[in-house]
Amino acid sequence: MSPAPLPHSFYAEDTVSVALSLIGCQLHRVIDGHHLVGRIVETEAYCGPEDDASHSAKGRTARTEVMFGPPGHAYVYLIYGMWNCFNVVTGPAGRAEAVLIRAIEPLVGIEEMRRRRSRTDHLADGPGKLGQALGITRADNGVDLREPNLFVSRGAPATSVIATPRIGIDYAVKCRDELWRFVADTRQS
DNA sequence: CGCGGGATTGACT
DNA sequence: GTCAATCCCGCGT
Numbered sequence: 001m002s003p004a005p006l007p008h009s010f011y012a013e014d015t016v017s018v019a020l021s022l023i024g025c026q027l028h029r030v031i032d033g034h035h036l037v038g039r040i041v042e043t044e045a046y047c048g049p050e051d052d053a054s055h056s057a058k059g060r061t062a063r064t065e066v067m068f069g070p071p072g073h074a075y076v077y078l079i080y081g082m083w084n085c086f087n088v089v090t091g092p093a094g095r096a097e098a099v100l101i102r103a104i105e106p107l108v109g110i111e112e113m114r115r116r117r118s119r120t121d122h123l124a125d126g127p128g129k130l131g132q133a134l135g136i137t138r139a140d141n142g143v144d145l146r147e148p149n150l151f152v153s154r155g156a157p158a159t160s161v162i163a164t165p166r167i168g169i170d171y172a173v174k175c176r177d178e179l180w181r182f183v184a185d186t187r188q189s
Numbered sequence: 190c191g192c193g194g195g196a197t198t199g200a201c202t
Numbered sequence: 203g204t205c206a207a208t209c210c211c212g213c214g215t
Contacts, residue, residue, distance in 0.1 A: 058201080061200075061201075063200060073205060077200095078197095079206055079207065080205090081197030082196070082197050082208085082209085083209070085208085126209070129210070136193070139204090167208095168207050169207060172207095
């Protein structure tokens with residue numbers, strides 16, 4: 001019996017708070033009969049149209065549509081032509097906010113992740129790698145995160161979390177210095 | 190370990 | 203046509 005998916009109410013809170021709360025939670029993926037689990041260790045908050053690093057700052061388009069929908073759903077986008085990045089929609093419906101899950105520590109199904117990544121290390125320590133390791137694609141865009149095939153469950157609360165600016169968004173002059181990236185502190189555990 | 194360049198494709202100007 | 207919330211490999215330090 002798998003742990004229970006987090007309820008939609010978990011995702012409906014303030015996006016920065018959700019990004020922090022997700023550290024230490026478990027990400028579950030069932031694909032081709034394999035149960036894959038990882039501990040979330042890195043997230044980034046994207047805080048709606050006023051956040052110039054958020055895709056939703058460019059307006060409501062086909063790509064960003066699910067961000068404008070209810071919280072607790074997957075937002076998956078393709079980047080650099082080949083990598084799928086997994087986000088969870090957060091905040092109240094219509095707020096177009098999301099949290100990018102940037103890295104997990106593999107816990108279950110490591111061999112399958114290795115097969116999907118075609119290597120034995122660095123399986124999911126980056127958003128593109130995570131998508132590849134778990135077989136997440138745009139086919140998962142918009143799915144309800146209470147689906148048994150893709151969901152997050154509560155985990156051991158992180159004892160220490162570091163906040164930093166977000167990665168790869170230097171073009172976002174207004175919000176690039178906000179401390180909206182969260183990383184589990186590896187010095188402790 | 191840091192840096193530079195190529196890969197690859199859909200979304201948007 | 204340009205570019206993107208990235209990754210990997212090769213090379214120099």
